[in-house]
Amino acid sequence: MVPTDRRVGLLFGQRVVGADGTDIGHVHDVRLRADGPFIPGFGPALRIEGLVVGEGSLATRFGLDRADVAGPWPLSALGRRAARRAHFVPWETIERHETHITTTHTRADVPKAYP
């Protein structure tokens, strides 16, 4: 079997805890950037840049928690509000544990996911 630490899908929903022990939220998404090692036929691989982390909300459940969400204004307002609250945790700062993820950032200094 493919080891669980090599599956992107298993990162989703994991709790992320800051360096000071405070809860930052749960993994909502995994940000990829096409600047990894060269893969023949594909080009630069999709490298995991970091995790989009936020609190649970109705907008998150409906997948609306994006800065550029479009649609009827109540939904887009709800989505933008959730996006403003989301944090971006760089991969270099995290450590994976069995039940959660820790980061060397504190909740106060972790950057916003959608500045």
Place this chain on the structure above:
Amino acid sequence: MNAEVPPMLEAGLSLLDRQIVDCHERPFAKVDDLEIAFDVLGHPYVVAILCGPGASGPRMRDRLGTWIVAIWQRLHPAVDPDPARIPMTVVARIDSTVHLSVDADATAVRVLNDWTLQHIINRIPGADHGAD
């Protein structure tokens, strides 16, 4: 030639659960998970798309997902089966769909589909009366 891929994307929004089509634009699977490897500096990058119950089950994180994986493992002819794997080398474009540069028959997913047809679908009473 390199694949047409946005410079930055989010896996959950733009890849997971998306339709996969082959070089003839025929839909044949969905992206159930992504497999990563680590480069020499320890940075993770995506090396393959994983498909089928062995990939989607663990993502559910509940009893249903555990059952799906258990049933899939029990029915699968291999002792320790792996999910069907599509290497990124055959991904040609990522937009609202994942486009491959090869025919579906050339992928491991075809083997999974054939296996499902042979061992499950064809055993359902009436499965041989499709044209009736």
